[in-house]
Amino acid sequence: MTNKESPKENSQNAKAYYRNLTRNMIATMVTVSFAPMIVVIVFLLYQFHLSYFEKTYAHLQELVQKHKQNIDTFLDEKLANIQFLVQSSSLERLTDRSILQAKLRYLQEQYGDVFVDLGVVDETGKQLAYAGPYELQDVGYFEASWFKAAIAKDFYISDVFMGFRGTPHFIITVRWQRQDKTYILRTTIDFQYFNTLVENLRVGRTGYAFILNSEGRFQTRPVFEKALWEKTYDYFIRRMDASDRLVEVIELPDESGTTHIYAIAGLKNGDWLMIFKQEKFDAFSDIYRMFQFAGIIFLVGAAGIGLMAFLLTKRMVRRIMSADKEKARLNQQMIETGKLASVGELAAGIAHEINNPVAIMVEEAGWIEDLLQEEEFAQSENLEEFRRALRQIATQGRRCKEITHKLLSFARKTDATVKDVQINDLITEIVDLSAQMARYNKVIIATELQPGLPYVCLAPSEMQQVMLNLINNAIDAMDKTGGTINISTKISKLEENHIVITVEDDGPGIPEANLNRIFDPFFTTKAVGKGTGLGLSICYGIIEKMGGKIDVTSTVNQGTRFRIWIPIQAAGKDSSEKK
Incomplete structure (x- = not known):
């Protein structure tokens, strides 16, 4: 039983x-983005809401107050007109029908059809004189409620009532005395004109005004209102006296639950209430639309922030995933490198251990050959076979020794000691070392080495690493499909005092987009786990350190060519001197 997780579980x-990680990052980004924005928006909208409500209420108060003043002024002016008639005319003239008719025409000429008629009523309620469109001469008003109120006051403005004429109207009266008798001059005010004064107060879609008396009856014809809800009616009646001078704005729901704004103002010394009514939603429709618009903008912004948070998070997580994969790959490569180093040390140890028995075997074979020279073996029938076998043992022993020698020289820890090196010999050694792997991959390594090249001053182990890396890369690129690697050396004609080494293959080539990056650290086109992306970068660094340079040209499906220029140091030696 094991605690290790399977690859599927790891995935x-x-x-x-x-x-x-994606969810947490998105949540963090959205929270950080939204929290301050929501706080600011809520605060600003709340402050704007308060300010807008205050200004709306103040506007309604001002509007209703203005109309209240206009209506009160209208009633006071009409009362003053009647008072002037009483003060400027005698009883005899006022009770003369023709003169009273002339007075009415004068009022109508001056003020329009506001004054419907005029009448003089004595203290018994009998109308002594009448001027107007109706047949009301000698009509008795003793039982009329307005007469009972008017006879007791110096002046009086009645509620709207139907009366003898059968149409809604109200009257204004002035009382005076002559010869110990009381008389009343009354006038009927045109209801349509008066109603227009109130109807003109319209705001929005549902805002309108109407007038109630102390009993809750309409004194004007309302636009929409048919009857007041009982609770609303009771509240208005209680506010009669308090609303005489001030305009009060309140909010009340109706029986359906719809909230209305009411602006209340007293008229006619508190006997009437002018009420402005409007649905709250209609009154604040602008701010509600602004809230809706702000909400749409917020939603659009929220969608944008959410989308950007999602895309940025996805991008960052992909980069993190890529970095984690690269880290895991590098860790795996480090493990593989450690394994290879261990294998190299093991191979060096094995080669060393094999080398000793092989040397003994070769020496023993030589000693046996010497024994065969003695007389007792000279006449042996198998003497030539023995000598052939001994020559084969010596040959294969030397071959083993060469192989182990090369393996030891490459596998052991090398230093970067600089010395004079014959570059052709070094390349030949590397080619021999790579021959077996080339044959396995159906690759032919051909060399064209210019003889007599001067020695160069460099670290042999580093140059071995460069050449081996280029050869292995070429073999890997052909991927067992076979091909040819051509390695050549010569004195450069382009770079004075340089030897140029060319490593060229006829493999698949390198795409042009990758050519500028192949010397970058960790750049590789090999599958994960097959390359570190460090080989060519290290080669580039080694050649640069030598004072040389390396370049690459490649054509897809035709092949790749690496060229290395190595400076010729003034070693004072040539190939002939080394022989």
């Missing part, structure tokens, strides 16, 4: 980790 755990 599922990794996916769950990145999903949680």
